[in-house]
Amino acid sequence: MTEVRVPTLGESVTEATVATWFKKPGDSVAVDEMLCELETDKVTVEVPSPAAGTLSDIVAEEGETVGVDALLANISEGDSGGGDKKGGGSQKGGGKSEEASKETEEAPKKEVADAGGSQGDQTGTKVDVMVPTLGESVSEATVATWFKKSGDSVEQDETLCELETDKVSVEVPAPASGTLSEIVAEEGTTVQADAKLAVIATGSAGAGASDKAEPEAGTKDGGDTPAKAPGATQYDSPPAGDGGPGRSDIEDAPSAKKAMAEKGVSRDQVQGSGRDGRVMKEDVAKALSAAKAPPQGESAPQKAPRAPVAAEDEAREERVKMTRLRQTIARRLKDAQNTAAMLTTYNEVDMTEVMALRSEYKDLFEKKHGVRLGFMSFFTKACCFALKEVPEVNAEIDGTDVVYKNFVHMGIATGTPNGLVVPVIRDVDSLSFAEIEAAIGEKGKRARDGKLSMAEMQGGTFTISNGGVYGSLMSSPILNPPQSGILGMHKIQQRPMVVDGEIKARPMMYLALSYDHRIVDGKGAVTFLVRVKEALEDPRRMLMDL
Template identity: 45%
Template sequence: MPVIELKIPNLGESITTITFSKWLKPDGSIVEMDEPLCEIETEKANQELSADKAGKLTWVAKEGEDLEIGALFAKIDTDAAGESSGGSSVGSSNSENDKPETASTPAGETESSGSYASGHPSPAAAKILEEGGLNPADVNGTGKDGRITKEDALKAVENKSKSAAPESQPATPPSTAAPKEQPQTRTPEPAVKTLYSRNERRERLSRMRRTIAKRLVSAKNNTAMLTTFNEADMSGILQMREKYQDAFVKKYGIKLGFMSLFAKACAKVLLEMPEVNAYIDGDDIIYHDYADISVAISTPSGLVVPPIRNVESLGFHEVELKIKELAGKARDGKLSLEEMTGGTFTITNGGIFGSLMSTPIINEPQSAILGMHAIKERPVAVNGQVEIRPMMYLALSYDHRIVDGATSVTFLVKVKELLEDPVTLLLDL
């Protein structure tokens, strides 16, 4: 059939509805195969949907609309693909030396070949490269068979702008004279409006924010949550990082952070105390002989907690590299559903925002979560003497239905001891 229907694909067992965020292509436009058409929002991440065939796009879904899996969101008239190809050929033959011809040539090659050869950009990438004044031959493709993806094109344009930034600086001095007169005429108006403004605005919660809200309320209502506290002297870790940081970076290409040390310490104790690494499923308890530690990452859309799998079997550098990878994907909205699923324990670091102490909420169905906080120098008693030490408060929130008070305290003390003497962690003592 010349007209094909595009429907919301199956995105995982737990996802039954999505929010149609926005269209990336205009209604009635000619699109290429695999060209991104729209962006949808699930409970866990944002995702782009692409065209199955080339042709004329007809919108069906509306932006902001909630749709069920399998719902129709667009139609494509495949007969219109040939008309677009013919139109571009006529345009290019009229003026052989014009610039529009060079822009249409890659599209013509893509249509005739039916697939993307090595070094060829996708339609979206081709447009970005054209607007950025870049030649596809100068860009390394990371897609299938060397195809230049949209991300490759964006990165290339960004690198070009960075390298060109110093050249644009000398052009700024001549323009400094013009803005001087503007404050004299424009300053009074905004001052009156903003100082005494009582405006309000209403916007709909994003699907991710709605999901976060439901999960947090569920954790408070459906678990017997309690928090126990302790504090750790971070002197040993700080000294170790200062001494070996350069060698670590030289060998592995990444810095030794705090999160990998906390993750490894927790993984070790989790396997020793399986109750903290388990969760309740109905009338059963599910135990795990592995430690998949979820790491809380703040993004513009909300908090996500992708797990690092089998932390007990990873080296410190492998944990750091995985954290960097997941954090980058999370902030770019490119985490897959698989990367968002699972986890037996969670670590959240409020210290990077300056938090001194908190009571983190359990990430259901898990039974416990560790909260890290800011490192502050405080006077402490050491062997009868008052010394200034870099201290961090630790908070362990746990589900009292499965984790007893003594178990939670013992768990946190063991983690504290490993952090205060990191050599025992390295030697697996």
């Protein structure tokens, strides 16, 4: 007997509601086949089967609230349902033979090619290409680019397409070698987590796939079942002809029912985005937002009017849709301005001592540690030094509470071809100069290559942004919520300064600290910058903790 338990739901999420069971007791299940769907405050989580066998009993029924690692059901292993078992929805139209059922048990993610309802026509298999794990709190992505087209041969692990989420780009590799027989989600389509992207035909099915003509418009595989329209998401309509429930039988999420009852919204006013068109909690919120939108013909107050464009100039314009990353950057930066009482204070630092120290030891440092000694490690160390004295700059607001962090997870703002991202170096206050330089170099390269994961950009407590690498002399950085402080570095420039009564040329840099004035007072902000200035102008202070 194998237990089916609630998976990890994500940081700070301790419970979920059982939304829908896709199987019932007595049904045959295969490894990784979806058993049920859980709904949390933020995301919908699908629970796969941990083993092949028969669903013997369901412990947590639909609508029940369960905690992490709670028991959901039990699976009796062994025969997962041959030709004698007729579990509801476990067979498609009765067209599969006992041999096909056995093959499905051995390879649960592969589907027997059965174009004409007869197994003797083809002996190959089909493998679904699914959306990979996108990261915590990310429930959808946009299909950015397909590198292959229908009929192309593919090798296992070869990149098929690229998905774009709010923060990162995700490459989707081929799960098997064969022929890309069908693309389900075209470029520009928004797909849910675990949605089907394409189908790969392997074996003789793959060999025959490229020889077949394209199916007629409105049909799939030349059959009578309507094909999915280009650009449609996986859940646009319920499946037909496979023994699945009709639209009237689809059970909406319990939280969605509750929200509709509380807000007085009828079911007909809500467009479901869940599996088979189920209404989710966020769908109700979208319907309410749409109802509050200004009537057609009236301009939305938040959208600025576009400047008039002459006809001859309009023909020379190019309109490009913003990427999801750029949309997220725009939204978060504007939210920061609307939410925080943001203020910026400035100071300047004489970089003479840091530059001299770096020049003296950079060759020896690189020879011993294998990384170059840059300025970022000095600034990171100086900020950690200052944050100990002014802890509110390293804190955040949570409702009516102030949460002080007794650690420093430093965000390093990094420019990439797709936009600004902020990878986080964790517990940077306990790292050495060499470890900081190595981490910054590694995170920066991964950011520019688009290889950062969601986890690597979450949990930061303070951020450094170096606009000086682009020649910026002065700027006011915008906070990275929910953080309360961000330090802006700028260009090092020789300027005349009075030193010991004499005018000398000194390498000077302007520093800018943007902070949330709700919890950081002017005194704390100025003190922070002064401590950073002192640490950089006399680096020995950091070694002696002065």
